[in-house]
Amino acid sequence: MIKLxxxxxxxxxxxxxxxxxxxxxxxxxxxxxxxVEKAKDFGKxxxxxxxxxxxxxxxxxxxxxxxxxxxxxxxxxxQAMLGIKNDKAVIVEKPIVANIKQMEILRExxxxxxxxxxxxxxxxxxxxxxxxxxxxxxxxxxxxxATLTYMKYSSRYDAVLAGQExxxxxxxxxxxxxxxxxxxxxxxxxxxxxxxDDVAYYPTLAPTRVDGKGxxxxxxxxxxxxxxxxxxxxxxxxxxxxGLKDTIVMSNPADLETVSYHDAEGHETLISEKxxxxxxxxxxxxxxxxxxxxxxxxxxxxxxKWLDLSQNxxxxxxxxxxxxxxxxxxxxx
Ligand SMILES: NC(=O)c1ccc[n+]([C@@H]2O[C@H](COP(=O)([O-])OP(=O)(O)OC[C@H]3O[C@@H](n4cnc5c(N)ncnc54)[C@H](OP(=O)(O)O)[C@@H]3O)[C@@H](O)[C@H]2O)c1
Numbered sequence: 001m002i003k004l005x006x007x008x009x010x011x012x013x014x015x016x017x018x019x020x021x022x023x024x025x026x027x028x029x030x031x032x033x034x035x036v037e038k039a040k041d042f043g044k045x046x047x048x049x050x051x052x053x054x055x056x057x058x059x060x061x062x063x064x065x066x067x068x069x070x071x072x073x074x075x076x077x078x079q080a081m082l083g084i085k086n087d088k089a090v091i092v093e094k095p096i097v098a099n100i101k102q103m104e105i106l107r108e109x110x111x112x113x114x115x116x117x118x119x120x121x122x123x124x125x126x127x128x129x130x131x132x133x134x135x136x137x138x139x140x141x142x143x144x145x146a147t148l149t150y151m152k153y154s155s156r157y158d159a160v161l162a163g164q165e166x167x168x169x170x171x172x173x174x175x176x177x178x179x180x181x182x183x184x185x186x187x188x189x190x191x192x193x194x195x196x197d198d199v200a201y202y203p204t205l206a207p208t209r210v211d212g213k214g215x216x217x218x219x220x221x222x223x224x225x226x227x228x229x230x231x232x233x234x235x236x237x238x239x240x241x242x243g244l245k246d247t248i249v250m251s252n253p254a255d256l257e258t259v260s261y262h263d264a265e266g267h268e269t270l271i272s273e274k275x276x277x278x279x280x281x282x283x284x285x286x287x288x289x290x291x292x293x294x295x296x297x298x299x300x301x302x303x304x305k306w307l308d309l310s311q312n313x314x315x316x317x318x319x320x321x322x323x324x325x326x327x328x329x330x331x332x333x
Pocket of ligand 1: 033179
């Protein structure tokens with residue numbers, strides 16, 4: 001049983017704990033929060049017995065095998081570093097880092113701590129439908145491009161409009177649309193098509209100077225991919241991948257709930273599987289497989305494949321942000 005610690009006491013942490021417990025491979029053991037009282041309130045109903053408001057003590061605890069980090073984006077790097085230095089398996093919510101330099105430092109630190117493992121909780125790449133789409137793309141023939149749209153109004157934008165600065169809409173906490181919903185479509189693009197040759201990002205800034213929404217163009221040698229992302233409006237458009245005459249259509253580029261294949265004659269075939277109710281179960285099961293048996297050849301191959309993909313996504317997000325002239329305080333450190 002993997003003894004799990006968590007950082008972050010919001011709904012996403014609860015969803016990960018539920019997913020981890022559903023796999024039967026983890027036991028929630030410890031909770032870090034900025035106050036011990038909150039750690040107890042959140043942790044006790046989930047079975048935890050260790051509560052801390054001290055990050056150094058939390059990570060140094062021998063009772064922990066793995067730590068899931070769901071703090072504001074700009075804190076991921078420092079917390080992941082502590083996890084690696086304490087030889088834990090570290091599962092970091094997306095986006096794993098605020099900039100590409102941080103990812104390079106994490107990987108260098110991993111080399112000095114070969115017992116540690118580092119995962120980005122990019123849930124959709126672990127779901128069966130992500131692999132089904134990748135497989136279907138290989139049958140499309142000559143790719144003509146893709147349009148991936150993920151725009152969902154954030155309840156926290158109400159606070160921005162009221163003059164406040166919730167974490168996810170601040171430069172200080174490495175927020176904005178690209179660093180949030182943009183991570184999913186960046187994973188789709190890099191996971192399905194590899195790294196683009198060139199990129200451009202046209203952000204629409206929120207009053208807090210992060211990108212509230214934006215359009216990105218990824219240029220590949222023979223086609224382009226357009227990403228429409230936003231946290232300040234809702235879009236009901238499906239996303240599409242184009243062959244010459246055939247098209248793959250997905251209801252949502254992150255949840256991948258319904259995916260269909262439209263052939264040259266216009267016939268539509270459903271190719272997706274029904275996803276699990278909790279979308280984090282697949283990733284929790286995959287991470288457990290690696291943590292429990294890291295030397296297994298397939299586990300080791302998958303682990304490095306996910307880490308390389310994570311690094312490429314971090315690079316793509318950074319390049320897009322550079323193009324959009326969005327600078328985080330972390331970039332200057
Ligand atoms: N995979 C997914 O589907 C998914 C969905 C949502 C979010 N996420 C990711 O999960 C992470 C957390 O997102 P969130 O919306 O939950 O963030 P958040 O509400 O801003 O903060 C998450 C946790 O961090 C702590 N925290 C809040 N403000 C802080 C501050 N100023 N300094 C230090 N700690 C602070 C709080 O825990 P304590 O009060 O206990 O210290 C809070 O529960 C982000 O990286 C986000 O991208 C992923």
